Amino acid sequence: MPPLMDRTSELIPTAQGDLVKTPLAHLIVFIADKKLTGSLVLHGDDGSTSTLYFSTGAPAKVKTTYPGTYLGRVLLQLGYIDDELLESTVLEMQQTGTLHGQLLRSMGAIDEAQLVAGLREQMMRRILKIFEKVGDVTTYAFYGDINLLDDFGGRELTPMDPYRVVWEGMHVRPNDPSIDPTLARLAAAPIGINTNADFRRFGFGPPEGKVIELLALRPMSVAQVLDLNIMPIRQLKLLLYVLMITRGIVVVPVQTSAPARKPQASEPAVVAPNAPPDSSRTGSEAAQASRQAVPMARVKLKKVAASSTVTPMALSPQDIQQRASQVDAESYFEVLGVDQNASPDVVRSAYFSLAKQWHPDRLPDSYHEVRDDAAKVFARMSDAFQTLSDPDKRAQYVEALEKGGTNKDEQAKVQQVIEATIEYQKAEVYLRKHDLGKALRSAQKAYEGDPEQSHHLALYAWVLSQQPEAQQSKDFETSLRLLDQAIKLDARCEQAFFYRAMLNKQLGKHASALRDFKQVVELNPRNIEASREVRLATMRGGAKALADEKPTSSERTKTKPGASESINWTQDSVSDIFGKLFKKK
Incomplete structure (x- = not known):
């Protein structure tokens, strides 16, 4: 009997359509959000066929008729095997019909972890090729709870985070026709980050992290984000598009000066701050937005009032330097000003309040000499938030505290890595200015400060x-x-x-x-x-x-x-x- 993937005409798809109405990135996000298991089959007008098997929402196996790199070549490029072994095992594979990965494993040439790493890299390359080649006329069919690739390749599944797949996949389609219309739907509405989103899933780098950090500080319109000059405009659009379809960003309700509703007897009377009216809304919509804005303002004011932190601008440069010298000695709970039993929501609220106060970009120009000190304090706050908002990391941290404190060497490494990243950014700037002497000094500091970062090492080598x-x-x-x-x-x-x-x-x-x-x-x-x-x-x-x-x-x-x-x-x-x-x- 022919393999199941060759008998799709006998099967009834759970859903079908084309990529004009539902782009590939949207399909993957939908499957991920619904945690679906099944096979997605794509048919191109060029006669191509690609099949992606999803396990609980994550792509785990891929086959495509587009040309790609076979596993042996991937393992060679990863450095797991050399040319001679590749050539000899290709011949043996052809003679015996054994899968290349299984043959190399049986010989002891690679271990299981290396095989999985090779399969994962090969799968990502196949997916990127699919993203690159598919067109609007490509049709799709999804077969729920059916693995059409069960007879293809080995039995190993290598699930990958679908959000990472979408982010990398869209990089080969920077001019995708769905990007601009999707962003146009936001118009001039202010957008902010979804505080429930897990941005670690995407594999973002420092530039994307900077954009998200700024959106966490204050909502901005799409036009304002595109004016940030952190990344090329097309890259910024790509980032906003991916965040929008994955709900990493949300539209922030606009507070207006329309009359607010009366507070209930049990509620304190709070007046929402005045804001310019949104001319794109009708009177009834503006009134509704105002009604929604009042309780939001009340919650926000309560959160700010609960924090006893003084903003850096209210302190002298000497005070900021003193805070920077003491912050490493404080526990993460002390850094955020919360008690050890604080809920994740309280931790999140405290962090974002502090971020708005201590972010280095919010310092006045006259404080340039203590900007690095403020950055150190802010970095420590970010470390605290990332640890205390993650249940596993928080449990490990609390256990370390109960045993007598956290590792001082790790605290020193925190500062070392921060400084290395700053030096890396300086080296890039100096290199663009053709100041090779300063570029070399900063690149060397970045490499020596964090030698595990491949891009630090690469930049140092180049400079x-x-x-x-x-x-x-x-x-x-x-x-x-x-x-x-x-x-x-x-x-x-x-x-x-x-x-x-x-x-x-x-x-x-x-x-x-x-x-x-x-x-x-x-x-x-x-x-x-x-x-x-x-x-x-x-x-x-x-x-x-x-x-x-x-x-x-x-x-x-x-x-x-x-x-x-x-x-x-x-x-x-x-x-x-x-x-x-x-x-x-």
């Missing part, structure tokens, strides 16, 4: 190679070695592959450079420079050279199991700086 003496002698040996290490830390580090390609190009190692440029394009099809290099090399016959040349020993980097899971919001907190410190161990 080192751009120094005049290195450029004159073309001595890139140290930089190439550091870039190899960065890829070993994170096999999806786009920066490291790109920088290594650029250096190999300078050295005349065109095949090696082309191999890395192709990897960059596979990781990020929007990298214009890498795409151009691949296109030009192919036109000049570079593709043949790439096929003929085997990787050098320095390119056969060995990655630790799970290294492809870089520091991101699947594990991290609101900022790439802080969540890393509180990963479950």
Whole structure:
């Protein structure tokens, strides 16, 4: 009997439609939110077929007719096997019919964790290819509680967070026609973050974290967000689009000056702050918004009143410095000003009140000398919130307190990682300004302060190679070695592959450079420079050279199991700086 996926004509789909009415990202979010189990089949007008099996809302297995990277090549790129083993086992696989991953496992060439990491990386690449290739005329059918891929590949399932899949998938569709119309529905309405959303699931980086942090401080319209100049406009639109369809952002009711309802006898009389009227609303809608705004204002005022914290602007610079010098000695409960039995809602309320007061961007210009001190206090508050709002982390923290306090070394590492991230950002700025001396000093501090961050290491290697003496002698040996290490830390580090390609190009190692440029394009099809290099090399016959040349020993980097899971919001907190410190161990 043919495999089940070849007999879909015999099955009745639970739901069906096309991607014009329901874009792929929306489909995945819907399946995730409903925690559905079943198979999603996509049929393209080009004759392509892609099948995604979901287990309790998470994509766990994928098959597509689009060309992609087979498992052995993925394991090679991850550094788990070398070329010779790849070539020999491909022959044996063809002769015996054994699946490549199973063959390598039976030989002891890879362990179970490496196999799962390879399968997960291969699955993500397949999904990204589907996102890249599907068009509006693609049709879909969902078959509930049926695994059409049960007979495909091995028995292993590698579930991935669907929100992470949507975020990475939409990166290959930055000009998707559904983005602008979706955002247009928000018009000029103020938006803020959904405090119940778990932003760690997306795998956001520091720029996205900064946008979310600012939205947590104050609601903004889409136009105001696009004016932040933190990321390119298209990237900001992409972020808002993904947050909107996953309900990570919400429309904040506008408070108006319309007459408010009378408070009940049991309620204190509170007058909502005046705000400009929303001209897009009718009189009845404005009145309704005003009625809704009064109790919201009352709750907010109560929360603020409950906090005894003094805003930094009411303190002298010396007071801020003193607070910064003492904050590491305080428990997380003391930092947020809550008792040890405080509920998650109280913790959240305290944190957001403090964030509005202590965020460094809210300091007056005259306080520039103590901005880093305020940032230290704010970082400690963010650490406290991330720990106390997570039940498991909170339990571990309370247990540590009861045993006599938290690890002072970990507290020191908090500050070290924060400072490393600040130096990394400085290095990027100096590099853009072509101030190579300052860029090198900051990049080196970032790398030494947090050597586990692959992008810190990659930037340091690149800045080192751009120094005049290195450029004159073309001595890139140290930089190439550091870039190899960065890829070993994170096999999806786009920066490291790109920088290594650029250096190999300078050295005349065109095949090696082309191999890395192709990897960059596979990781990020929007990298214009890498795409151009691949296109030009192919036109000049570079593709043949790439096929003929085997990787050098320095390119056969060995990655630790799970290294492809870089520091991101699947594990991290609101900022790439802080969540890393509180990963479950």
